Amino acid sequence: MSKKLRIAIIEDEPISSAYLKNLISQTGIEHKIIQELDSVSEALEFFTKNPDLDLIFMDIHLGDGTCFDILNTITIEKPIIFCTTFDTYAVQAFKYNSIDYILKPAKLTDIEAALKKYWSFKKSDEDDYLIRMDKMMGAFIAPNYKKRFLVRKNNKLMLIDINSIICFYSDGGTSYLMEKSGSSHTIDFTLEKLEELIDPNSFFRINRKMMISINEIHSVEDYFNNRLKIRLHSRVPLDLVVSRNRVKHFKNWLKGVS
Secondary structure, three states: OOOOEEEEEEOHHHHHHHHHHHHHHHOOOOEEEEEEOOOHHHHHHHHOOOOOOOOOEEEEOOOHHHHHHHHOOOOOOOOOOEEEOOOOOOOOOOOOOOOEEEEEEOOOOHHHHHHHHHHHHEEEHHHHHHHHHHHHHHOOOOOOOOEEEEEOOOEEEEEEEEEHHEEEEEEEEEEEEEEEOOOOOEEEEHHHHHHHHHHOOOOOEOOEEEEEEEHHHHEEEOOOOOOEEEEOOOOOOOOOOOOOHHHHHHHHHHOOOO
């Protein structure tokens, strides 16, 4: 069963209010008029209580002021359809949560068009909400980073655990991984693809041709031309230099800052 549209009407002329309610009924939408208000003071008291509603039909001129006395005093976040005899307030009205501005006497087609706009805006808000929820939930789901690699050695297939890898590097258009023993094996991934597949907290691309494991770094020292030189725990002979444009990101990575 669809949920009824909860509507509040702010109108100081009983005949106009009755006419508007009749038009809303003629649209055939499931709705409930939860409150009819005829003054600024009454509206302020009502909206201060944070009523549960979906949409407001609002006249401009009321017995004790204008609707802008309400809107400038308290924050009303619900969408508003203005119904008024005056066309001079249109620009001012749209500074608020207005979705339509109807001149009296309103026609059924005017109300139908305004409600169509309301449903359109509501659908857009719901879509945005679902997108935000998907992104938020995605932040709680741990990415499925690659844990091992299948390589070929002497006509045999071998599994190499990510924790036994010192680095990944490219040479002559081919990508390799290097084990702690110093053995290298070709792999079918570019370094660009590896940046997507491997946990970024564990490996960092220090230059165009090299990605290094944080667990293998023994020390880092200044190097000429504002670069950095990396020393490893192992004695594998590697020339590991952090390119100048990656130095800042590399230091943040070492500190655990994204």
